[in-house]
Amino acid sequence: MGHVFDFKDARAYDRWFEDPRNSFEAELECRLMLEMLQPDRGDSVLEIGCGTGASLAPLLDKGLNATGIEPSPYMLDIAQEKLGGRVDLYRGYAEDLPFDDNSFNHACFMTTLEFVNNPHRAIEEACRVAKDRVFIGVLNRYAIKGIQRRLAGIFSASIYNHAKFFGVWELKKTIRSIAGPVPLSWRTVNQFPAAYGSFTRNLENSKIVQRCPFGAFVGMLAVLVPRFRTRPLAMRYKAKHTSGAVTG
Numbered sequence: 001m002g003h004v005f006d007f008k009d010a011r012a013y014d015r016w017f018e019d020p021r022n023s024f025e026a027e028l029e030c031r032l033m034l035e036m037l038q039p040d041r042g043d044s045v046l047e048i049g050c051g052t053g054a055s056l057a058p059l060l061d062k063g064l065n066a067t068g069i070e071p072s073p074y075m076l077d078i079a080q081e082k083l084g085g086r087v088d089l090y091r092g093y094a095e096d097l098p099f100d101d102n103s104f105n106h107a108c109f110m111t112t113l114e115f116v117n118n119p120h121r122a123i124e125e126a127c128r129v130a131k132d133r134v135f136i137g138v139l140n141r142y143a144i145k146g147i148q149r150r151l152a153g154i155f156s157a158s159i160y161n162h163a164k165f166f167g168v169w170e171l172k173k174t175i176r177s178i179a180g181p182v183p184l185s186w187r188t189v190n191q192f193p194a195a196y197g198s199f200t201r202n203l204e205n206s207k208i209v210q211r212c213p214f215g216a217f218v219g220m221l222a223v224l225v226p227r228f229r230t231r232p233l234a235m236r237y238k239a240k241h242t243s244g245a246v247t248g
Helices: 007-018 020-037 056-061 073-086 119-129 144-155 168-179 198-204
Strands: 044-048 065-070 088-091 104-110 130-139 184-189 217-223
Touching (some): 007 020, 007 073, 020 056, 020 104, 020 130, 020 217, 044 056, 056 065, 065 073, 073 088, 104 119, 119 130, 119 168, 130 168, 168 217
Parallel strands (some): 044 065, 044 104, 065 088, 104 130
């Protein structure tokens, strides 16, 4: 099941997104998700671990049919308040999605894998319910900010005490073990501790800079081959009787 955000965690998470100082960072992450997914208008998208809906809103603004699933009722309350009836919201866990095979065009994680108990199983479920692409956005264990977050958790209570951080190579290996040799691509954003100046902002938007594996946020896209659950059926076959012996 992993770490489920309580009321205090949910409010702190929501305040982070409402803080203007964090708006550029959040915008970069959502833009990366949309640029890599490249969804068509009207496509269905499932966000696994949708939190308070901060990453669902850009999907809706692109004209997508968005669905969110989240284990924390406090997070879902805030998401419902912010998004209203524009999105279908479910309470559930990433490792056991209550949807049929290939139910959505796309599935995405936005800093969700860090808090699930079984990331491998969560990715496996995402690949099952999505038929086109899966986007995985994670906090980079090799980024300066990732190291700072882990060190801060040693000395004081932090939500990052419950988080598992990932790297590009580790994530690629995990996806390959689940989905097989499917096409994979990755980019990173939030390379710099503070991106407030126009020069730094331009660098952050550079596709060349985004190929650096040490940005604070890693986005990885898997293009899937559809899979179906099957069950064996008994085949009834009546052999034809032949007259006469067969001779060589």
